[in-house]
Amino acid sequence: MAVQREAWRHRAWEVLGQVSAEAMIGWTRDGRVLVWNDGATRFYGYEAREMIGCDARPLLGIPGHTPWPPADLRGRRALELNRRHKSGTPLAVLAELHPIEDEHGQVIGVAEVGRLAPRTLSMARAQQQAARLHLAAIVESSEDAIVGKSLNGVIQSWNRGAERVFGYRAEEAVGQPVTMLIPPDRCDEEERILAAIRAGERVPPYETIRVRKDGRLIQVSLTISPVYDLLGRVVGASKIARDITAHRAAERALAQAEERLRAVVDAAPVVLFACDAQGQMTLLKGRALESLGFKAEGLIGRPFLGMPGGAAAGFAAQLARALRGERFTAVLGVAGGLVEIRWLPVLGAEGVIAGAGGVAMDITEQRRAQEEALRASKWELFGTLAGGIAHDFNNVLAAIVGNLALARMKLGPVSEAAAFLLESEKAAMRAQGLTRQLLGFAKGERAARGVVDLAALIESTARFALGGSNVRAHVLIARDLWKVRGDEGQLSQVMNNLVINAQQAMPGGGSVEILARNVSLDGHETALPAGDYVRIDCVDRGVGIEEQDVARIFDPFFTTKAQGSGLGLTTSARIVGEHGGRIDVQSRPGEGTRVRFYLPRPSEEAPASQAGGSVRPPKARILFMDDEEPIRKVTQAMLTHLGYEVCVAADGGAALREYRKKRYDIVILDLTVRDGLGGLATLERLRALDPGVVAIVSSGYSSDPVMADHERYGFVAKVPKPYTPETLDAAITPLLGGGGAPHDARRSAAGADQDRDAW
Known part of the structure; x- marks a missing residue:
């Protein structure tokens, strides 16, 4: 029965010890702790696991040599003891000591029940008050909102920072539920916070949304901590709220700026x-x-x-x-x-x-564009210079070629001297071709489009280019070769360039093979669109071209020949390209070269212009105007030799005076006159006198827009300088008709003029 009573008392001691708010400690005679309740933890700061079983005297500030409990302890005793908190803070404790005796009445331990002595409470309250005042000063000066609330969520304190952040004055906020600051869709946050605070847990800082007095939603960063009383009990919570709306907006703006920068950098x-x-x-x-x-x-x-x-x-x-x-x-x-x-x-x-x-x-493309612009500027300057030179040079050639042709014609075809004159004439015409080539490349000569009989063009060009050389042409042309639409002079220039190149590639003589046939491309064989084309091949068995040079063969001024200009193939490629075609070169050193180009077949083939016949009205009257006296003289002689009645004029004014005296079947007008009316202005005045005037334009400036599109400006034909009796006759004869009256041509010209006006 005594054992049961003792067990009951021991169990009661444990239960009471755990529920008591006072510090209850069970000691052995040697100072070891057997019992340590929650009240003792709150008093001294040590957990039970730290104290039970160990000598607690040094930890609580009891000198190590002092026996504890006191050896003379008999019966219940009340003492004021000096103890020390775990933090080092001294404590005055009022303790009731109850000796624990064994069955023989010997004291084997002591039960201690302690509470804070009044002087400790006073000191703690003073320290707490000082800390509270210090904290209040900090809280009041803080820019952040610092809010104290009870465990029921009622606001108990409100600093100036809270007024600034939330817009409420302290008297408006204190005593109100903290939920007035929480949007309705976030009220569950407060329940979770209060549950954690009641459990003594610290709430991790987090970001959320709160509502101001004016209804504006703001982003805040919250830090919430439990508030304890003197006995360590949780009595409320302290909340620090920082308005991060502007900060987050700045972060978003920065992120957007970074994203825009990233997009700019990526683009x-x-x-x-x-x-x-x-x-x-x-x-x-x-x-x-x-x-x-x-x-x-x-x-x-x-x-x-x-x-x-x-x-x-x-x-x-x-x-x-x-x-x-x-x-x-x-x-x-x-x-x-x-x-x-x-x-x-x-x-x-x-x-x-x-x-x-x-x-x-x-900047690769930028530099290329700059270089191209500089190159274009140079070409523009070069073109202006070349144009003036070409005009003057062609005027000189006109006199030379004309006189050579006249001398050849007077000698007759059987004269040995006539053959030498023909070679001189051909050399002069090649000089004219080089001038035209240079000018066309520099200025981009406009093409005068018409239907071109390629078969006739190829044969005549090859025969003329190879005349007197040790190279012969082997021409194979399809019987039904399509005609093309283009500038006959420019296409003749292309063929002339290719044939001359082939002839120069075979200094020991040989044969140039020229093939022309109709082809239909499907768009995969070459870079050209699918459609019908005329394909021309010019093949030689000459020295060939090195592989590294083939890629540069169309570059301006690139040449492998000591006497070459480097413009022939460049100009040819430009002309073919402007006619909607393509040109390619295949070559191997020692085996020869094949140059192939394509020209598109027109969608509707118009009949090629035909000469009116070899019969002309006797003594057709021609008025020829040019400001260069040598050209006037030689041209008058050539036209007279051809059987025409010729009158010459030095400028437009003189031509108008002659035309007023009598009408002429054909007027040939030089386009550019240094002092006086040029060809275009003269034609306008002539048409005022005679709307049916038939005018041919002539110029040494072959890339002039009027020469490229003469019909648009009222001329019925053109004859570029220099010219021979044959080229003059070829331009004049179709205008006189096949034995018809010269006036028919004037009526045709007038009709063309009406079409131009309508256009």
Whole structure:
């Protein structure tokens, strides 16, 4: 029965010890702790697991040599004891000591029930008050909202920061539920917070939405902590709220700016990069990476030595300048292109240069465009100069060619001297061809389109170009060869260039094979669209062209011949391209060269212009106007030799005076006159006198728009300088008709004029 009573008392002691708010400690005679309740934990700060079973005297401030419990303890005793909190704070404790005796009445331990002595409470209250005042000063001066609330969620304190953040004055907020600051859709947050606070848990900082007095929603960062009383009990919570609306808006704006910058960098042909002081890449980003041959994943964190195209050495030299503090722009050759880099040093935290970076832009196309613009400017200047020279040169050639032709015609075809004169005449015409070629390339001569009989053009051009040489032409032309639409003079120039090149490639003589046939392309054989074309091949068995030169064969001024101008194939390619065709070259050294070009078949073939016949009205009257006296003389002689009645005039005024005296069947007008009316102005005045006037335009400036499109300006034909009796006769005869009256041609011209006006 005694044992049961003792067990009951021991169990009662444990239960009461755990529920009591006072510090209850069970000691052995040697100072070891057997019982330690929650009240003792709150008093002294130690957990039961730290104290039970150990000598607690040093921890609680009891001198180690002092026996505890007191050896003379008999019966219940009340004492004021000096103890120490775990934090080191001294405590005055009022303790009731109850001796624990064994069955023999010997004291084997003591049960201690303690509470804080009044002086400790006073001191604690004073310290708490001082801390409260200090904290109040901090709280009041804080820019953040600091709010105290009860465990029921009622606001108990409200600082000035809270007034600024939420808009309520303290007298409006204190005593109100904290839920007035919480949007309806977030009220469950408060329930979770209060549950955690009641359990003594610290709520991790988090971001949420709160509502101000004016109804505006704001983003806040919350830090919530439990508030304890003197006995360590949770009595409320302290909440610190920081308005981060502007901060988050700034972050979003920054993120948007970064995204826009990223989009710009990704879209722009630039690369952003940075290197540290050792030259290792720390940043490499931009759409232009691939075009420059970079791969960011292969360079980030590594030295720049892996840059493509042998650019590492140049990059290193530029980096060294930037690391010395220079800001500059430089150009670097990378992977066959050009990169412009704007360098600047990158400063570290202490203002010391920690690296370098910049913006790199691929300027390859820009430089090419600049060079092309410069080249175009040069060509424009060159064209202006060439135009003037060509005009004057052609005027000189006109006199030379005309006189040579006259002398040849007077000698007759059987004269040996006539053959020499013919060669001289052909040489002069080749000089005219070179002038036209140079001028057309520089100025871009406009094509005068008409239906062209390629079969006749090929045969006549080959025969003329190879006349007197040791090279013969072998011409194979399809019987049904389609006609094409184009400028007969320009296409003749192309054939002449190709035949002359073939002849010069065979200095020992040989044969040039010229093939012409109709073909239909499906769009895959060449770069041309699908359709019908005439294909012309010019093949020689000459010296051939080196492989590296074939790719440059159409470049301006490129030539493999000591006496070549480098313009023939360039001009030919331009002319063929402007006619909707394509030209290619195939060649092997020692085997020869094949030049092939295509010309599109017109959708509707118009009949080629036919000469009116060889019969002309006797003594047709021709008025010829030119400001160069040698040209007037030789042309008058050639036309007279052809059987025409000729009158010459030095300028437009003289031509008008002659025309007023009597009408002429045909008027040939020089387009450019230095002092006086030129051909176009003269024609306007002639048409006022005679709407049916038949006029031919003549000029040494073959790329003039009037020469390229003479009908638009009222002329019925053109004859470029220099000319021979044959070219003059070929231009005049169709206008006189096949034995009809010259007036028929004038009526036709008047009808054409009406069409132009309607256009």
